[in-house]
Amino acid sequence: MKGTSFNSINFYNLSYPFFKNIAFALDAERAHELTIHSMKMTGKFLPDHKDDPRFHLKAMGLDFANPIGLAAGLDKNGEAIAFLTHLPFGFVEIGTVTSRPQTGNDKPRLFRYPEEESLRNRMGFNNFGAERVLENLETSRRRGKIIGVNLGKNKVTENTDAPKDYSVLYRKFAREADYLVINVSSPNTPGLRDLLKDEGLRQIFEAVEVERKKQPKPLLVKVSPDMALEELSSVVGLVNEYKLDGIIATNTTIMKERGEGGVSGKLLTKKARETREFLLKEIKNSHSKAELIGVGGISHFEDLMDFWRAGGRLTQIYSAFIFQGPGVLFEMEKQLGNEFKKRGTKTFEEFLESVRK
Ligand SMILES: Cc1cc2nc3c(=O)[nH]c(=O)nc-3n(C[C@H](O)[C@H](O)[C@H](O)COP(=O)(O)O)c2cc1C
Numbered sequence: 001m002k003g004t005s006f007n008s009i010n011f012y013n014l015s016y017p018f019f020k021n022i023a024f025a026l027d028a029e030r031a032h033e034l035t036i037h038s039m040k041m042t043g044k045f046l047p048d049h050k051d052d053p054r055f056h057l058k059a060m061g062l063d064f065a066n067p068i069g070l071a072a073g074l075d076k077n078g079e080a081i082a083f084l085t086h087l088p089f090g091f092v093e094i095g096t097v098t099s100r101p102q103t104g105n106d107k108p109r110l111f112r113y114p115e116e117e118s119l120r121n122r123m124g125f126n127n128f129g130a131e132r133v134l135e136n137l138e139t140s141r142r143r144g145k146i147i148g149v150n151l152g153k154n155k156v157t158e159n160t161d162a163p164k165d166y167s168v169l170y171r172k173f174a175r176e177a178d179y180l181v182i183n184v185s186s187p188n189t190p191g192l193r194d195l196l197k198d199e200g201l202r203q204i205f206e207a208v209e210v211e212r213k214k215q216p217k218p219l220l221v222k223v224s225p226d227m228a229l230e231e232l233s234s235v236v237g238l239v240n241e242y243k244l245d246g247i248i249a250t251n252t253t254i255m256k257e258r259g260e261g262g263v264s265g266k267l268l269t270k271k272a273r274e275t276r277e278f279l280l281k282e283i284k285n286s287h288s289k290a291e292l293i294g295v296g297g298i299s300h301f302e303d304l305m306d307f308w309r310a311g312g313r314l315t316q317i318y319s320a321f322i323f324q325g326p327g328v329l330f331e332m333e334k335q336l337g338n339e340f341k342k343r344g345t346k347t348f349e350e351f352l353e354s355v356r357k
Contacts, residue, residue, distance in 0.1 A: 009327070012325055013327045013330070019325070028119075029108065043081070043082030044082040047086065048086060048143050051066065055348055056348060059291050060291050062146050062218060065088075066088065066336075067090055068088070068090050069148075069293070069317075071318040072096055072150035072183065073123070076127045076133075077127055078140060081142050082141040082143075085145040088329045088330060092148070093150055094137065095152070095183070097130055097150070097173075098129065098130070098151075099154055102155060104127075105123065109121060109124070109261070111259070111261075117319065117323045118264060118266050118267040119322065120262065121261050122260045122262070123261075124188045125154075130173070137173075137176045146178045146179070147177060148178060148180065150222065151165075151180060151182055151183060152165075152189065153165040153189070153192065153195075155190070159200065166208050167210065174211065174215035175215065178218070179217060180217055183251070184222070185250070185251035187251070187253075187261065188262065193226075196224060196227060196231060196235065197231065205241075205242040219244050220244060220247060221247055224253070225251070225268065225274075226271075232279055232282065240290065244290060245291060247292050248293040249292060249294065252296075253267075253271050268296045269299070271296070272297050273296075279292055280292055291314060292314075294315045298315055298316075298320060299317070301335040304336075308356070311356070
């Protein structure tokens with residue numbers, strides 16, 4: 001099969017169930033730390049993935065090897081970039097990174113629902129801080145893949161000072177990042193989601209705009225699936241007004257009955273999908289050029305097809321990667337290849353056209 005490496009498929013398909021048995025017997029965050037550590041130790045020695053040129057796409061002025069990326073929060077500190085870019089990810093988003101280091105909320109703060117292939121987290125932007133994350137990014141092997149950096153405000157920063165946090169972070173990362181994301185949609189920093197409201201967001205966009213003029217880079221905003229439709233419309237309005245390059249939809253959702261924090265994975269699919277489909281319509285109706293990166297509960301090839309049919313292109317996954325391992329990417333790549341064959345398409349744009357007919 002063109003563009004896929006049988007060795008990697010076999011290796012991850014055989015080893016992941018074994019690895020998962022051990023990892024899932026541990027506390028979820030401990031397993032995460034050990035995984036990041038092993039990715040960090042092995043990443044730079046691993047070979048490049050042989051990308052299939054048919055899956056290439058251009059978006060926001062960037063060349064993506066394929067439309068499936070890794071969502072923010074898995075590699076918050078940019079420690080595993082070399083490993084992650086050796087997998088068939090088209091792009092990898094690191095962060096959320098804040099200006100100063102912070103430890104996040106008290107543990108335990110990451111919970112699994114294996115039967116529902118879902119997670120709940122109330123991490124609270126634990127990260128090494130901008131200085132160290134930037135150093136990791138500068139020194140990482142990244143194999144020509146697109147790397148996004150997701151930016152957040154420190155917990156101690158008052159909302160009125162948030163614009164400053166985001167503009168400082170933009171300035172710091174603009175040179176090294178391929179794209180940047182303003183994240184105001186995590187449920188785990190008190191009051192953060194208030195910044196998604198019109199005036200809060202406008203002030204952030206206004207402050208970042210000054211830096212963006214000096215160092216232009218694609219800029220996106222990540223939204224919550226718990227927003228009212230009017231709020232989503234108002235985000236699209238602001239994105240158009242400030243000529244942002246796109247919206248990432250969605251972050252995790254609050255499910256009070258499950259406990260504190262944000263839920264991701266299959267339990268999020270329906271809500272995230274509705275949010276995405278609403279946003280795609282709003283983008284289209286406002287003749288906007290904004291890209292919509294679809295994330296939230298995407299776990300199988302059919303979820304990708306739903307998003308492509310609805311008008312989207314770039315997608316990200318997180319929870320599916322935890323529950324299915326790297327094999328999920330090889331599987332999605334294989335199924336995309338099959339669809340290309342079935343439809344007789346030769347490029348991703350041709351494929352999208354055929355899907356939307
Ligand atoms: C443990 C965990 C930590 C996360 N941390 C972040 C984060 O720091 N910044 C962010 O924008 N999203 C974060 N997310 C949200 C994901 O990027 C993604 O939007 C969400 O999990 C939905 O995708 P999924 O259903 O494929 O997991 C986190 C998710 C999880 C499960």
